[in-house]
Amino acid sequence: xxxxxxxxxxxxxxxxxxxxxxxxxxxxxxxxxxxxxxxxxxxxxxxxxxxxxxxxxxxxxxxxxxxxxxxxxxxxxxxxxxxxxxxxxxxxxxxxxxxxxxxxxxxxxxxxxxxxxxxxxxxxxxxxxxxxxxxxxxxxxxxxxxxxxxxxxxxxxxxx
Amino acid sequence: xxxxxxxxxxxxxxxxxxxxxxxxxxxxxxxxxxxxxxxxxxxxxxxxxxxxxxxxxxxxxxxxxxxxxxxxxxxxxxxxxxxxxxxxxxxxxxxxxxxxxxxxxxxxxxxxxxxxxxxxxxxxxxxxxxxxxxxxxxxxxxxxxxxxxxxxxxxxxxxxxxxxxxxxxxxxxxxxxxxxxxxxxxxxxxxxxxxxxxxxxxxxxxxxxxxxxxxxxxxxxx
Numbered sequence: 001x002x003x004x005x006x007x008x009x010x011x012x013x014x015x016x017x018x019x020x021x022x023x024x025x026x027x028x029x030x031x032x033x034x035x036x037x038x039x040x041x042x043x044x045x046x047x048x049x050x051x052x053x054x055x056x057x058x059x060x061x062x063x064x065x066x067x068x069x070x071x072x073x074x075x076x077x078x079x080x081x082x083x084x085x086x087x088x089x090x091x092x093x094x095x096x097x098x099x100x101x102x103x104x105x106x107x108x109x110x111x112x113x114x115x116x117x118x119x120x121x122x123x124x125x126x127x128x129x130x131x132x133x134x135x136x137x138x139x140x141x142x143x144x145x146x147x148x149x150x151x152x153x154x155x156x157x158x159x160x
Numbered sequence: 161x162x163x164x165x166x167x168x169x170x171x172x173x174x175x176x177x178x179x180x181x182x183x184x185x186x187x188x189x190x191x192x193x194x195x196x197x198x199x200x201x202x203x204x205x206x207x208x209x210x211x212x213x214x215x216x217x218x219x220x221x222x223x224x225x226x227x228x229x230x231x232x233x234x235x236x237x238x239x240x241x242x243x244x245x246x247x248x249x250x251x252x253x254x255x256x257x258x259x260x261x262x263x264x265x266x267x268x269x270x271x272x273x274x275x276x277x278x279x280x281x282x283x284x285x286x287x288x289x290x291x292x293x294x295x296x297x298x299x300x301x302x303x304x305x306x307x308x309x310x311x312x313x314x315x316x317x318x319x320x321x322x323x324x325x326x327x328x329x330x331x332x333x334x335x336x337x338x339x340x341x342x343x344x345x346x347x348x349x350x351x352x353x354x355x356x357x358x359x360x361x362x363x364x365x366x367x368x369x370x371x372x373x374x375x376x377x378x379x380x381x382x
Contacts, residue, residue, distance in 0.1 A: 034282070035261060035305030056261055058222070058242045073246060075239045078222075103222055103242065103305065104261035148236045 001053070003028045006109045009082055010051045012133035020126045027115040033102040039085065040100040046088035048110045055106030056080050059098040077141070078103070087134055089113030090120070169288055172198035172213060174206035175221040176228060176238070180263050184219055187277055187288075187308075194288035202228040203240035210248045210255060217288070219258045219279070220245045249303040258286065262307045280309035323371065326364030333357025 003025035007013040013021060031050070033039050039050070042062060059077045076098060079085055085108070088096050094113065120127035171188050173196055175181045181199055188194045198213050200206035202225045210218050222241035241259060249257040258279060278285040281304050337354025340346040 035307075036303070056222075058239070060242070073243055075242050077236070078239050101242065103259070104307065144236060148234055151234055152237070 003030075003109055006051055006053060010084065011082070012084060012130055012137060015133065016126060016129055020123070020129075023119060023123075023126075024111065024116065027112045029110045029112075031108050031110045033106040033108070035102050035105055037102045038099060039102055039106070040096045040098075042096055042099040044096050046086055046094045046096050047113050048086055049089045049113060049116060050085040050108040050110050052079055052081060052083050052085060053107045053109065054081060055102065055108075056104040057085055057106060058101045058103050059085075060101060061098050073099070084137065086113070087137070090117065090131070090134060167193070169194040169217060170197045170213070170215040171195065171288065172200060172206065172209045172215045172218045174200035174203070174209075174218065174224055174241075174244070175263070176201050176223075176225055177221075180221060183277075184260075184263075187279060188219070189288075191288055202226060203244035206244050207248060210252050214252070215255065217256045217258060218245075218248055219260065220248075221263045222259055222261050223264045245303055256302050256304065258304045258306050260306055260308060276311045278309045278311065279306050281306040285309065321368070321371075323364050323368035326367065327361055328364075330357050330359070330361030330364055333360055 004018070004021045007016075007021045007024055007028075013024065016024075033055070039057060040046075042060075057079045058075045059079065060073045060075050062072055063074055064072070079100075085100055086096065088094060089111075090113070120130060171194050173181055173184050173188070175184065185196050188196055194217075197215055198209040200209050204227055206218065206220060206224070209215070220241045222245075223238050224241040224244070225238045226240040245257045245259040248255065258281070260279070280286070286304070286306060334354050334357035337350045337352070337357055340350025340353060343350070
């Protein structure tokens with residue numbers, strides 16, 4: 001599948017014109033990750049946006065061990081096909097908010113974060129289109145997280 | 161090399177769903193060299209069993225709840241597999257942790273007749289035989305990312321044996337040699353090639369016939 005087709009299938013790029021997708025595809029790269037590989041590390045500079053074509057990725061956040069008796073890392077989400085990894089590359093301070101670990105062999109389209117930000121700055125129409133969709137995505141994730149907080153607050157206390 | 165005691169590898173399986181648990185148990189115990197010593201329904205139980213039972217291997221479904229007592233169908237409450245796999249592999253000495261990533265996408269009831277399953281990591285079947293769990297193949301205190309591999313033979317198509325392959329190459333040699341002899345110019349190499357093909361074909365046919373007779377007389381097969 002060409003890079004443009006992959007971009008077209010991704011929610012945040014789906015509404016763009018073909019010419020715009022062609023510009024973005026110009027600085028894309030296909031990447032593969034084997035299971036167990038760390039794709040992104042929490043706290044590192046967010047250098048790329050990844051569009052997952054195949055596979056599964058777990059997003060983990062490090063928490064103080066005193067908060068959980070089951071370890072220092074907590075998985076907060078599992079991403080799969082046609083989902084986006086590394087959208088921090090578009091949002092200041094451009095730092096990865098979680099660690100991404102490949103659970104099942106991943107094939108992804110990588111977009112250089114710096115070049116993508118330049119493109120959005122130089123092309124406000126493209127920029128608005130992408131960021132509008134990105135905000136929708138982030139709002140959905142916030143809704144899911146709030147729903148999780150609400151449901152688990154009314155559950156029985158943890159077993160020791 | 162990790163020293164082992166006894167013959168059977170001791171395995172704990174962590175999966176919320178009974179169907180998946182019995183499916184995995186079938187793979188683990190299928191070779192007759194491993195035994196399931198614990199069934200964990202959530203991450204908390206998996207950690208407790210790893211600490212108390214000290215198994216050789218813990219198999220964990222990535223799609224696992226933190227606490228099965230929490231009655232919620234929210235998928236975000238069922239992503240504890242990786243976390244607990246990391247914790248167990250780091251905390252418990254001499255243990256191998258296998259994290260399965262595709263159990264949820266495998267439709268267990270739709271296996272074709274003749275399908276066999278295995279647990280595969282980086283293209284290699286993981287052995288559930290204690291003496292095969294060497295440091296080189298499956299190092300202890302390791303977290304292994306694995307999948308369920310399916311070996312299915314489609315109905316109507318049987319697997320190609322070595323003798324079938326020999327017969328095929330023999331026939332190929334005969335055909336190639338015969339074509340070369342027709343060209344006259346390459347008749348000199350063509351004739352021995354065809355002769356070699358005939359010999360290969362005969363060897364393959366003899367081997368296949370011998371195998372059939374062996375099975376017939378020693379196992380009572382028709």
